[in-house]
Amino acid sequence: MDGQKNEEEGLVFTVNNFHIAHSGRLPEVNANDSNKYFVYFASSCGDQTVLIYVRKERIGPLRVGDSPWSKDVAVVNEVVEGLYLDPDDQTWLEACRFATISGSGPMGGETRY
Secondary structure, eight states: OTTOOOTTTTOOOOOOOOSOGGGOSOOOOOTTOTTEEEEEEEOTTSOEEEEEEETTTTBOOEEETTSOTTSOBOEETTEETTOOOOHHHHHHHHHHHHHHTTTOOOOSSOOBO
């Protein structure tokens, strides 16, 4: 970066909230927890979604700026409860599900995010 020291030394990723102020409290992500899998997605229309998947519990609700941010959105068997996902969001969620199960293909039984 042109010899300039990064003000947030050690920081890998930052993102701004593009939703209006009353979209709720922003999700706090501490990616130093190795028991969690963190994923961020911004769709082409500006929707922002965060998945914080807890590996040991095999759960991970979505946090969606349109939902509001402070509300956990449950996902059961790739169906988001009470929220429409456009095709881009659905494809992202399917990729997240595949990654959280270590690329081993679909799990038998119920899958909860």
